[in-house]
Amino acid sequence: MRVVLAEDLFLLRDGLVRMLEAYDFEIAAAVETGPELTKALAELEPDVAVVDVRLPPSHTDEGLQCALAARRDRPGLPVLVLSQHVEQLYARELLADGNGGIGYLLKDRVFDADQFIDAVRRVAAGGTAMDPQVIQQLLSRRSADAPMGGLTPREREVMELMAQGRSNVAIASQMVVTERAVAKHTSNIFSKLGLPVSDDDNRRVLAVLAYLDRG
Amino acid sequence: MKQPAQSRVRTAMLTGGRAFVLSFACIAGSVTLFVLSVLSITFILLGIGLVTTPWVMEAVRKHADQRRRLAATWSDVRIPAYYRPFPKDVRAGFTGQVERTTLLLKDPATWRDLRWLLLDMTAGFVLLVFTFALMIYPLEGLVLAAGLWRVFEDSTYWYTFVPVDSQATGLAAAALGIVLFVVGLWASQPLLRLHFVLARSALAPTQEELAQRIDRLTETRHEAVDTAASELRRIERDLHDGAQARLVAMGMNLGTIEALIEKDPAQAKKLLATARASSAEALTELRDLVRGIHPPVLAERGLGDAVKALSLRMPITSEVTVELTGRAEAPVESAAYFAVSEALTNVVKHADADRIWVDMHHAEGMLRISVTDNGKGGAAAGSGSGLSGIERRLGTFDGVLAVSSPAGGPTMVTMEIPCALS
Numbered sequence: 001m002r003v004v005l006a007e008d009l010f011l012l013r014d015g016l017v018r019m020l021e022a023y024d025f026e027i028a029a030a031v032e033t034g035p036e037l038t039k040a041l042a043e044l045e046p047d048v049a050v051v052d053v054r055l056p057p058s059h060t061d062e063g064l065q066c067a068l069a070a071r072r073d074r075p076g077l078p079v080l081v082l083s084q085h086v087e088q089l090y091a092r093e094l095l096a097d098g099n100g101g102i103g104y105l106l107k108d109r110v111f112d113a114d115q116f117i118d119a120v121r122r123v124a125a126g127g128t129a130m131d132p133q134v135i136q137q138l139l140s141r142r143s144a145d146a147p148m149g150g151l152t153p154r155e156r157e158v159m160e161l162m163a164q165g166r167s168n169v170a171i172a173s174q175m176v177v178t179e180r181a182v183a184k185h186t187s188n189i190f191s192k193l194g195l196p197v198s199d200d201d202n203r204r205v206l207a208v209l210a211y212l213d214r215g
Numbered sequence: 216m217k218q219p220a221q222s223r224v225r226t227a228m229l230t231g232g233r234a235f236v237l238s239f240a241c242i243a244g245s246v247t248l249f250v251l252s253v254l255s256i257t258f259i260l261l262g263i264g265l266v267t268t269p270w271v272m273e274a275v276r277k278h279a280d281q282r283r284r285l286a287a288t289w290s291d292v293r294i295p296a297y298y299r300p301f302p303k304d305v306r307a308g309f310t311g312q313v314e315r316t317t318l319l320l321k322d323p324a325t326w327r328d329l330r331w332l333l334l335d336m337t338a339g340f341v342l343l344v345f346t347f348a349l350m351i352y353p354l355e356g357l358v359l360a361a362g363l364w365r366v367f368e369d370s371t372y373w374y375t376f377v378p379v380d381s382q383a384t385g386l387a388a389a390a391l392g393i394v395l396f397v398v399g400l401w402a403s404q405p406l407l408r409l410h411f412v413l414a415r416s417a418l419a420p421t422q423e424e425l426a427q428r429i430d431r432l433t434e435t436r437h438e439a440v441d442t443a444a445s446e447l448r449r450i451e452r453d454l455h456d457g458a459q460a461r462l463v464a465m466g467m468n469l470g471t472i473e474a475l476i477e478k479d480p481a482q483a484k485k486l487l488a489t490a491r492a493s494s495a496e497a498l499t500e501l502r503d504l505v506r507g508i509h510p511p512v513l514a515e516r517g518l519g520d521a522v523k524a525l526s527l528r529m530p531i532t533s534e535v536t537v538e539l540t541g542r543a544e545a546p547v548e549s550a551a552y553f554a555v556s557e558a559l560t561n562v563v564k565h566a567d568a569d570r571i572w573v574d575m576h577h578a579e580g581m582l583r584i585s586v587t588d589n590g591k592g593g594a595a596a597g598s599g600s601g602l603s604g605i606e607r608r609l610g611t612f613d614g615v616l617a618v619s620s621p622a623g624g625p626t627m628v629t630m631e632i633p634c635a636l637s
Contacts, residue, residue: 054515061515085502085511089524108498111491141530 001124002028004046006037006063007082008056016050016110023117034062041070041077048124052107053083053090064090076101080123083107088213091134095209100202103129103165118170128165128205135163138212151192158185163208167201223400230403231350233289234410238343240281241335248275249332259316269315275328279418282335286411290404294411297420298324300615323424331417342410349399349406356392360385439611446508453504461497465490513552517542522555522573529559531588533571541636543582547612551582551632554605554614558586558628561601566590566626577636584630592624605630 003025007013017030029040034055041049049070055063067079080103081094094102103123109131110116119129139160151159161171168186172179186204190197195207248271255271258264276298286292299322319325356374364372364385371378374388375395468490475483505511513521519537526533542548555573562568568590575584594602595618605628606616614632 054511059514083511085506087512087524088527089512089520108495111495137528141527141532 001047001121002026002044003120004028004037004040004044004049005030005051006032006034006040006049006055006066007052008032008054012052012107019110019113019116020050020120023113025120033057034066037063037066038070041066042073048078048080048120050080050082050120053081061090064093068093071097071099075099076126078123078126079103080105080120080129082110086131086133086137088134088137091130091209092213095128095206095213098206100128100206101126104134105129105131106133119165122165122167127167127202128209130164130205130209132160132164135160135212138163138209151189155185155189155192158182159189159208162186162189162205163212165202165205227400227403228350230407231347231399234343234346234403234407237285237410238340238347241340241343244278245332245336245339248278249329249336252329252332256320265316266309266312268319269312272319272325272328275325275332279328279331282411282414283418286414290408290411292408292411292415294415294418295420296324296418297424298322323421327418327420331414334413334417339410339413342406342413346403346406346410349395349403353392353396353399356388356390356395359392360389364388435607435610438607442607450504450508453500457500457504458497461493461500465493465497468493509549510552513548518548518551519575521548521552522575525552525556525559526571526573529563529571531563531568531571533559533573535573536575538576539582539636540577543577543632543634543636547582547632547634550608550612550614551584551630554608554616554630555584555586557601557605557608558630561594561628562586562588562590562626564601565594566592566624568624568626577634580633580635582632582634585627586630587625587627590624590626591622592620592626593622594618594620594626594628602628 001024003020005013005016005020005027007016007030013030013032017027020027028044028046029036031037031040032055034057037049037051037055040046049067051063051067053061053064055066064081067081071077071079075097076099078101079094081090082105083090084107086104086106091104094104101123103119105116105119109119123129157175158171161174166174168179168182172182175182187197189195189208190204193208193211195211198204198207251271252275255264255267259268280296283294283296286294299318359372359374359379360382362385364379364382366372367379368381371380373379375391377384377388377391379385379388468486472483472486472490475486510521510525512524516524517539519535519539522537523535526535543551559571559573562571566588568588570589572587573584574587575582577583602616602618608614609616609630609632612632612634614630617629617631618626619629620626
């Protein structure tokens with residue numbers, strides 16, 4: 001799988017390159033700045049891009065803007081955005097086109113290599129990887145005025161993991177329950193929240209995120 | 216610089232024309248407004264003045280502002296305007312008018328304006344008349360020489376100090392007229408300027424007011440320095456007890472791991488997990504700290520989006536409307552952001568509200584922000600409340616805060632900061 005990586009700090013870039021290579025990714029390009037990223041995304045047609053939000057030369061949200069622009073040119077281009085801080089505002093913008101293939105994670109998540117690589121693969125396959133903190137932010141807003149349609153604590157836990165973009169298999173192994181149990185929880189969640197049932201994993205995630213974001 | 220004769224004549228004529236036009240505004244405007252002002256203020260005793268005074272004073276200020284503009288464009292004389300701003304929450308109707316009247320009468324600028332009106336319709340007017348008379352009067356001298364002197368053959372007519380009663384004296388009058396005209400060529404501009412300088416002497420703020428301004432600046436500067444210092448202390452303490460301590464623990468763990476890795480791999484692995492957890496915690500602490508110093512969204516996107524991101528973190532549903540065409544300077548953005556942040560925190564803590572509206576826009580060199588909630592009201596600016604903290608923050612930038620919070624709500628906090636957008 002070919003990756004374009006954009007990160008301005010040398011140590012972090014180098015570390016990410018090593019990690020991705022260790023998991024058999026091919027690094028198509030590892031760039032430092034926004035313009036370089038735009039060029040690499042347009043010319044190299046990677047399977048997935050891993051992008052830091054803040055990039056030179058402007059040191060504003062240049063990475064995010066480049067990624068959004070590239071996705072306008074190539075809808076669904078898988079992009080995993082990394083940042084020192086997560087904002088619901090940015091998550092909303094990333095998810096807005098409803099095309100999937102979006103990841104938005106804190107940089108801390110690279111500490112857990114397996115989980116991080118899983119997120120990259122999921123995004124590359126057109127799935128979603130939302131940082132647990134984004135989900136927490138969404139939930140903490142809701143809990144004040146709407147009690148989440150009467151979900152049980154267990155269902156709520158499943159929903160949080162689902163909103164992060166995890167598959168039923170992954171949720172089952174994390175919660176140490178069977179896949180069947182998870183499937184049952186998810187169908188309950190969908191009927192309680194009044195969301196349309198869908199077989200497509202990613203549609204499902206986007207529906208939950210959209211529901212939460214309606215706040 | 217030597218001007219060609221032709222352009223000097225043209226400038227002098229223009230100046231004369233301006234003085235002529237202005238003299239009407241001066242005598243008609245200033246006399247009328249002065250009379251109205253005196254009447255209106257006198258009628259305060261009867262009650263009517265309470266209602267009329269704000270209107271009259273507004274007209275006076277417009278009249279003075281017009282003179283300020285002309286002074287700047289015609290003679291490059293800058294007359295500063297130091298009117299105290301009306302607070303935002305002046306009530307409507309009769310009570311509002313009374314409040315305005317009181318505020319106006321307390322403003323020294325109001326009394327300066329009145330003093331100026333008096334000066335303007337006397338000395339100011341005379342100066343203007345001189346200015347254009349020097350352009351017109353010489354014509355009379357020429358007309359006398361051309362034949363008008365015949366009318367005065369029997370009774371002597373005094374053209375300034377020349378007694379006109381014959382062709383010879385008529386010619387003398389013409390000669391004097393030409394001399395006056397030449398004087399006028401040189402003197403008209405300085406005379407008009409003198410008129411404006413006179414206006415400035417009456418309208419400009421006094422030493423005492425400037426001293427008050429300096430006091431205010433000194434005070435806000437002290438507050439700013441104090442706030443900055445205590446912020447730095449807080450940051451130092453947070454780093455010292457937080458991230459720094461965790462990094463020390465991590466380094467220690469790594470040292471132990473190095474020693475253990477061959478003897479006791481299982482224990483080493485356990486310590487590695489602890490080290491990783493420490494680093495994650497250090498990162499979380501640093502992230503929170505950074506958000507308190509300068510929120511990353513503010514750096515990345517500017518004030519509008521930073522406040523939007525902030526509102527998304529609020530446990531109360533908030534609507535944010537932003538109309539900003541550019542970005543303010545970084546310190547202003549930061550002050551405005553933290554002011555809004557404190558206002559929102561206040562709402563969450565005290566207001567018992569379930570909805571917040573934030574409106575930000577920039578107009579006439581002012582950044583205006585309002586935070587409104589549908590809570591129980593009864594908030595007051597003043598010492599001890601969270602609002603005084605906002606006031607201090609804004610004060611450094613000459614910003615002001617106004618609160619309208621009747622019991623039962625709604626509460627509206629309005630902030631204004633003078634600034635330019637780029």
